[in-house]
Amino acid sequence: MKVVSLLTLFFVSICAVAEPIHLIPQPVALTEKPGKFTIDAGTHLQTNDPSLQPAAAWFSTQVGTPLPQGKGGKTQIILEVGTMKDRNLLGKEGYVLTITPSTVRIKANEAAGVFYGLQTLLQLTPPETTAASKGPIPIPCAEITDYPRFGWRGLMLDVSRHFFTKQEVERYIDEMVRYKYNTLHLHLSDDQGWRLEIKSLPMLTQKGAWRVARTGARWGEALPALAGEPATEGGFYTQDDMREIIQYAKQRFVTILPEIDIPAHSLAMIASYPNLSCTQLPYPVNAGFRNPTRDDNALCIGNDTVFEVLDKVFTELAALFPSEYIHIGGDEAYKGFWASCPKCKRRMTEEHLNNVDELQSYFVKRMEKMLKSKGKKLIGWDEILEGGLAPEATVMSWRGMKGGITAARMNHQVVMTPWDFCYLDLYQGESAAEPPTYGICRLKDCYTYDPVPDSVEEKYILGGQGNLWTESVPTFRQVEYMTWPRALALAEVYWSPRSARSWDGFTSRMEHEFQRLDASNIKYARSAYNVIFTPKKADRDFTVSMSTEVSGLDIYYTFDNTNPDPYYPKYDGTPLKFPLGATQLNVITYRNGHPIGAQVNIKKDELAKRLDQGRHVY
Ligand code: ACM
Numbered sequence: 001m002k003v004v005s006l007l008t009l010f011f012v013s014i015c016a017v018a019e020p021i022h023l024i025p026q027p028v029a030l031t032e033k034p035g036k037f038t039i040d041a042g043t044h045l046q047t048n049d050p051s052l053q054p055a056a057a058w059f060s061t062q063v064g065t066p067l068p069q070g071k072g073g074k075t076q077i078i079l080e081v082g083t084m085k086d087r088n089l090l091g092k093e094g095y096v097l098t099i100t101p102s103t104v105r106i107k108a109n110e111a112a113g114v115f116y117g118l119q120t121l122l123q124l125t126p127p128e129t130t131a132a133s134k135g136p137i138p139i140p141c142a143e144i145t146d147y148p149r150f151g152w153r154g155l156m157l158d159v160s161r162h163f164f165t166k167q168e169v170e171r172y173i174d175e176m177v178r179y180k181y182n183t184l185h186l187h188l189s190d191d192q193g194w195r196l197e198i199k200s201l202p203m204l205t206q207k208g209a210w211r212v213a214r215t216g217a218r219w220g221e222a223l224p225a226l227a228g229e230p231a232t233e234g235g236f237y238t239q240d241d242m243r244e245i246i247q248y249a250k251q252r253f254v255t256i257l258p259e260i261d262i263p264a265h266s267l268a269m270i271a272s273y274p275n276l277s278c279t280q281l282p283y284p285v286n287a288g289f290r291n292p293t294r295d296d297n298a299l300c301i302g303n304d305t306v307f308e309v310l311d312k313v314f315t316e317l318a319a320l321f322p323s324e325y326i327h328i329g330g331d332e333a334y335k336g337f338w339a340s341c342p343k344c345k346r347r348m349t350e351e352h353l354n355n356v357d358e359l360q361s362y363f364v365k366r367m368e369k370m371l372k373s374k375g376k377k378l379i380g381w382d383e384i385l386e387g388g389l390a391p392e393a394t395v396m397s398w399r400g401m402k403g404g405i406t407a408a409r410m411n412h413q414v415v416m417t418p419w420d421f422c423y424l425d426l427y428q429g430e431s432a433a434e435p436p437t438y439g440i441c442r443l444k445d446c447y448t449y450d451p452v453p454d455s456v457e458e459k460y461i462l463g464g465q466g467n468l469w470t471e472s473v474p475t476f477r478q479v480e481y482m483t484w485p486r487a488l489a490l491a492e493v494y495w496s497p498r499s500a501r502s503w504d505g506f507t508s509r510m511e512h513e514f515q516r517l518d519a520s521n522i523k524y525a526r527s528a529y530n531v532i533f534t535p536k537k538a539d540r541d542f543t544v545s546m547s548t549e550v551s552g553l554d555i556y557y558t559f560d561n562t563n564p565d566p567y568y569p570k571y572d573g574t575p576l577k578f579p580l581g582a583t584q585l586n587v588i589t590y591r592n593g594h595p596i597g598a599q600v601n602i603k604k605d606e607l608a609k610r611l612d613q614g615r616h617v618y
């Protein structure tokens with residue numbers, strides 16, 4: 001007996017030293033080695049090229065004690081570019097990270113690769129490590145070779161429906177680069193607010209950036225402005241602010257992709273300059289959320305003034321943003337006003353356009369030429385396919401993968417953001433336990449999606465994004481809650497080899513990462529621990545089955561309106577029937593005897609309603 005206990009103790013202590021490595025996204029190749037490296041006051045940081053200075057300085061701020069730069073020191077972190085024999089393996093963003101007890105070495109072709117190697121190194125520190133850490137930091141020895149599957153790994157933040165400050169956008173950049181995202185798409189204009197200073201069109205921000213303040217209202221539900229009520233809610237980025245964001249992003253190898261959403265979703269622009277719409281009616285941009293079939297939120301394509309104004313907007317945009325692409329939106333245009341507008345009808349006759357889809361296509365093609373003349377490429381939502389795709393346009397596929405597949409088959413480049421796998425504004429778990437929104441896009445939907453459909457050549461898929469629309473996201477804490485952990489899943493989809501993906505492996509690494517997010521005060525959702533209800537018709541009534549996304553949880557339940565715990569019935573997988581008289585099912589998940597999910601109370605009526613609805617309608 002004694003020998004067995006001693007052996008157990010021995011193995012437990014071995015395991016405690018060799019904690020398995022948890023990385024997100026999972027690298028291409030990882031070999032764990034014995035021993036550890038320790039970052040402490042005797043560690044020097046050495047670089048072989050001035051281009052590595054910003055990354056080195058940044059790393060030094062992430063581990064508490066600033067590290068002296070240059071040769072020497074008891075131990076070294078050595079950052080190198082240009083020393084790889086085979087450049088092809090790592091590309092622009094790959095790296096090789098070697099950790100021995102005396103030296104950490106990161107080799108890459110370019111500074112971006114070194115930066116990603118440093119992000120991996122940070123994830124190898126204990127999860128409680130932050131910029132405020134004190135004392136030595138142990139890192140397990142390992143050899144890692146890593147590079148991304150896709151060159152476009154993005155998140156989109158809608159700063160129109162709710163405005164987020166420069167500091168909040170910069171914090172978002174800091175959060176996304178932890179997981180090797182390299183593109184931040186800013187949705188800078190929509191019906192609810194214009195967010196970028198355009199010097200030649202001052203009304204866009206004097207008027208278009210502000211609306212009346214409303215609390216707790218979702219789109220379509222906001223109380224209209226009261227007579228004489230001042231528009232106090234909103235904000236915008238000055239061009240100086242935006243230059244600072246761009247620079248901040250650049251130092252972290254992130255490209256800011258600006259979107260000005262036209263020809264529809266343009267109420268903020270029309271409210272600022274009413275002559276730009278077909279009806280030319282004044283629209284106050286003050287009521288929050290409007291229905292485009294009632295309001296003329298599209299630009300008049302027959303009016304040359306519209307193109308003159310857009311030329312001013314895009315001249316300033318092209319000068320400000322270094323990105324190769326500009327996003328012109330193009331989605332969800334209600335075309336009814338064009339059909340009856342004399343100017344639009346004249347344009348259709350003159351340009352031999354057969355219908356309003358072709359009128360939209362004319363608009364997008366003209367925008368492509370305009371952007372090209374300013375040295376930029378056009379990208380737009382997949383509606384730009386309707387009526388004929390502009391010759392060199394890149395398509396951002398959001399209404400599923402279909403638009404992306406069509407575009408790729410026409411040899412156009414595609415960024416995948418299908419809403420049912422990539423929309424971070426949708427419910428991420430049981431709606432009864434979430435702040436109100438719509439649809440459903442679970443963590444597992446994000447994780448199990450693949451951006452390259454079987455029928456398409458991978459070379460046309462630049463990569464993908466997670467998109468956070470903010471109609472129901474009024475605070476930056478809620479931005480974080482909606483983003484994480486779904487964007488952890490998407491980070492792995494866009495970076496890691498398809499073959500490296502494993503759901504259980506991911507959830508276990510994610511839970512480890514939660515400790516790191518906690519240490520950094522980054523909010524995240526624990527919705528994947530909540531129960532999923534699946535009602536099914538049975539006789540004249542229905543049954544309900546229950547499951548969870550994270551495996552290995554126990555579900556306790558009751559129909560008697562009290563709060564379940566482990567002394568209540570445990571769900572065994574058999575579909576349940578509501579007992580006679582019961583109107584509500586209360587459930588909670590546990591792991592190893594401890595509660596882990598939220599208690600969810602759901603009415604029988606609510607489950608009955610879902611019987612006839614598809615997966616995406618809650
Ligand atoms: C979109 O979600 N309307 C692009």
Ligand code: ZN
Nearest residue numbers: 278300341344
């Ligand atoms: Zn018109």
